[in-house]
Amino acid sequence: MERRAPEGIDMSPAKIKEIEDAIRKLNETYEEYSTSLKGSDHRNFLELKIQAEIVQFELCSQMREILENEPSTFARKVAIKGFIHTVYEYDKTLRGNLINRTTKLAYTRDMPELKKNLQAISRAWREALRSVNKFKDLRDKATGHYDSDISRQIDLIKSIDESCDFKVCENFLSFNMDYLCILRDIGRG
Secondary structure: OOOOOOOOOOOOHHHHHHHHHHHHHHHHHHHHHHOOOOOOHHHHHHHHHHHHHHHHHHHHHHHHHHHHOOOOOHHHHHHHHHHHHHHHHHHHHHHHHHHHHHHHHHHHOOOOHHHHHHHHHHHHHHHHHHHHHHHHHHHHHHOOOEOOOHHHHHHHHHOOOHHHHHHHHHHHHHHHHHHHHHHHHHHHO
């Protein structure tokens, strides 16, 4: 049986290349990070970059796993739930810490225009990313935290709307790519 993405999900050759690039970029960033001096400004930058690269790699890997499952099966929904969990947790980390650290680093490197770029991508993606919050119940009961009410877990997993919820995650993946571009610009500074 031919594998296919949920309806409306882009799995063009360009998207496949994006998945493959995530592996290469993560390894390159790790190599640079592992040889950098602790406590340096550059190491601070690399910490932000490697965090974003780790998440990008995880999301791309999870996307590949989702596409390898049969269409419209419970197993595919379980795979999407892992994708949702990663997006939900990273969204909290970005909003709670990483965006502020990135802004401070841009100022430290005398690049205040990048704060405006960060605000612009946040505004551009705000509506699409607002949907991430709808996953709170799923995250609390059926992803990294498994509720004792197994029936509730199953109901939450069954409620995953493959194309809609996958699209939210795909939007987050695109937002993270924009964030990585800003980090790349900071790295050049």
